[in-house]
Amino acid sequence: MAAIWHIIVTATPQIVAAGLKYTIPIAIISFIIGLILAVLTALTKLSPRRGWFSIVKAIAYFYVWLFRSTPLLVQLFIVYFGLPYLKVKGIWPNGIQLDPWTAGIATFSLNTGAYCAETIRASILSIPEGQWEAAYSIGMTKPQVLRRIILPQAARVSLPPLSNSFISLVKDTSLAASITIIEMFEVSQQIAAENYQPLVMYSLVAALYAVLCSILSWLQGYLEKRTSRYISPIN
């Protein structure tokens, strides 16, 4: 028992350090980029515009389809191990060689962006038609209506499902271990290989993921309360 306690006490700081250095930054950066992609994709899919814009719409549909229809781990492998073999004369004579960080963030951003795009599209659609009409009737332009009236309300609606996506993403960053990023899971694997205590090590890293995600769940609750003040007013 004392031996196990010793392992936990010495391994935890190393895993937490990896979390601070890789897991959390990768998750946050990827989610921010993913959200930007998601808003653009959602607005593109919702746009009634035709003509040349149909091509942009087709790309948006294809993007969401592609990243939701293939496993995230396979996507990581294609970007990190596969793209160096995409040799195009004149453009990429040596293939596309991305360092693990860039490959990881690119893949996680694109993947979470595809899922969040659907969340944001649904949230925008959930805002009653009357909000658009009221805003149009005071002479606002479409970008003004979106920015001032629709998106702030859609943000509140999308908070719970977006939190889901973010919490999933935090755990999915453990897949980055497979493309040589020394994040939390990779560190626990390395320690387990030295001390032959896989049960302890993997349980420990699972617990640390659980702590991280619990903090995020609490943060979600706090944000929900703050953004819902106008719905259930505090008297």
Place this chain on the structure above:
Amino acid sequence: MIKFEHVNKTFGDHPALIDINTEFKEHQTTVIVGPSGSGKSTLLRSLNLLERPENGQYHFNDLTIDFAKPLSNKTILTLRRKTGMVFQGYNLFPHLTVVKNVMEGPIQVLKQSTADAKKNALNLLDKVGLADKADAYPSQLSGGQQQRVAIARSLAMNPEYILLDEPTSALDPELEAGVLRVLLELAQEKDSMIIVTHNLEFARAVADKILFVENGKILFDGTPAEFFKQPTQRIADFLAAMTFTAISDKANQ
């Protein structure tokens, strides 16, 4: 002055407006009545282009629109700025406080300063009797209060015409009275108003002109005095039915 000439609008293969010809004079209150699904709301919503008729001419003072041709964004925005709209369901912006609901148009569209917009908004809220609710959210107000805020919001844009689409249909009689009082005041101040309503008493009291719409056509276009003399059998039947509804409503209570 607003004038519609030969305006037609269909939803799918259902004609909503058929050859509409009428005009709305400034400083007058026009009341549009008719059975449900008659096209009266479509007519009103065509005036600020929330609905787009397929053809016909729309004159707004010296601006003329041919509905058969594509409309520029600029024309649409210009017309919407000159016409305020009040909806049956209020449609206040729930994430903004009452005063910010009223300030939103003046700041975003008219580019007023925050201070000017706020001063004007507070004056308007005072006018509709809600100065003390400026910092409340719409969800904290009754339906009647919300509708009065919606009226203030449309007045803040200083529109040439105020369009009201069944403004009191969702309200119980007590709350309705508060809204009607505000509308009566606006009518007395000679604001130009076009109101779709089922409230015939109100129509009789404030209307300078009544339009009776059924099946997408204007069946009557004249003064309230003429209208309530029941010039046609159809209008007599309509008025009788409305009265019966009122009686049975009372019997059911």
